[in-house]
Amino acid sequence: MSEPLKHSTPPVNRSHIKQHFSHAAPTYDEAAILQKTVAERVDERLALTTLDPRVIVDIGAGTGLLTEKVIQRYPQASVIAIDLSLAMLKHAEQRLKKRKFNWLPQSIWQNNGATLLNADAYALPLADNSVDLLVSNLMLQWCDDLDSVFAEFRRVLRPEGLIMFTTFGPDTLKELKQAWAITDGVDAHVNQFVDMHDIGDALIRNGFGQPVMDVEHFTLTYDKPMGVLKDLKAIGATNASLNRSKGLMGKQRFHNMLEAYETLRSEGKIPATYEVVHGHAWAAQEVIKGPARDRAGLVEISLDEFAKQTKQLK
Numbered sequence: 001m002s003e004p005l006k007h008s009t010p011p012v013n014r015s016h017i018k019q020h021f022s023h024a025a026p027t028y029d030e031a032a033i034l035q036k037t038v039a040e041r042v043d044e045r046l047a048l049t050t051l052d053p054r055v056i057v058d059i060g061a062g063t064g065l066l067t068e069k070v071i072q073r074y075p076q077a078s079v080i081a082i083d084l085s086l087a088m089l090k091h092a093e094q095r096l097k098k099r100k101f102n103w104l105p106q107s108i109w110q111n112n113g114a115t116l117l118n119a120d121a122y123a124l125p126l127a128d129n130s131v132d133l134l135v136s137n138l139m140l141q142w143c144d145d146l147d148s149v150f151a152e153f154r155r156v157l158r159p160e161g162l163i164m165f166t167t168f169g170p171d172t173l174k175e176l177k178q179a180w181a182i183t184d185g186v187d188a189h190v191n192q193f194v195d196m197h198d199i200g201d202a203l204i205r206n207g208f209g210q211p212v213m214d215v216e217h218f219t220l221t222y223d224k225p226m227g228v229l230k231d232l233k234a235i236g237a238t239n240a241s242l243n244r245s246k247g248l249m250g251k252q253r254f255h256n257m258l259e260a261y262e263t264l265r266s267e268g269k270i271p272a273t274y275e276v277v278h279g280h281a282w283a284a285q286e287v288i289k290g291p292a293r294d295r296a297g298l299v300e301i302s303l304d305e306f307a308k309q310t311k312q313l314k
């Protein structure tokens with residue numbers, strides 16, 4: 001049994017998350033360039049597998065970027081898109097509109113291939129062992145208790161079901177953190193992100209085997225530091241930590257932070273780094289040990305090896 005998370009994120013306020021994403025729902029798609037790219041990357045990884053899932057769930061589905069891809073990739077499957085924010089799901093409905101929707105009472109509705117469900121990742125309204133494939137694109141960074149979330153994911157996945165997700169790692173928004181650190185000595189205005197090894201450990205603690213993790217760095221560039229903040233606001237990604245500094249942020253401090261960010265300009269542009277953590281693991285009773293595995297049972301392998309592995313298993 002591995003040690004509890006050493007670098008867990010500070011507790012987050014889920015009503016804050018819900019409120020901010022609901023607010024951002026109308027502007028999300030236009031600003032979510034990175035999220036779209038990463039959803040494509042997840043889909044490329046799914047293309048390497050020979051899965052034939054009957055039930056797929058997309059957790060933190062938002063406006064349905066990844067949901068749409070899995071519906072296309074697995075047209076025979078029942079797809080369930082879950083999100084904390086009903087407003088985000090309403091936009092998912094628009095995206096998936098090509099299909100005919102039948103409205104069901106309350107916050108549940110359905111189309112030919114997808115059921116949209118307004119619910120929390122910590123308490124999924126799904127039966128035990130009912131899901132074959134669980135996907136999640138850039139949602140887990142909003143969860144401060146990975147053990148509880150992974151335990152819930154494990155509960156709904158059938159044994160040998162696959163979880164495939166992305167989240168942000170600690171290098172994410174490092175320039176913004178640095179700008180705040182220069183300004184007032186702390187970077188508490190930016191969300192904290194968990195290291196991929198800690199995520200792998202949490203998977204193992206909660207009944208997943210063969211976790212495979214890797215990271216990919218993206219640097220978005222902007223004309224001005226304000227551009228970074230505007231995009232974060234447009235996608236609802238504001239700091240949700242309960243211990244974020246409260247009260248009005250002084251105009252002068254904010255201005256100082258923008259000036260500090262200016263000093264990080266490189267080749268004429270303002271950089272914003274995102275460390276995207278990709279992970280997948282199989283729901284298993286037992287962790288399968290292998291030669292390339294470290295003590296935590298974590299293994300880092302190439303995409304080719306991943307393709308071979310999933311073909312062998314399915």
Ligand SMILES: C[S@@+](CC[C@H](N)C(=O)[O-])C[C@H]1O[C@@H](n2cnc3c(N)ncnc32)[C@H](O)[C@@H]1O
Binds near residue numbers: 036066
């Ligand atoms: C950055 S968006 C990603 C949306 C989508 N997966 C995509 O790729 O565009 C994160 C989403 O996770 C949702 N979310 C955050 N915490 C959640 C939770 N505890 N349960 C369900 N959804 C959650 C937010 O409402 C938001 O729609």
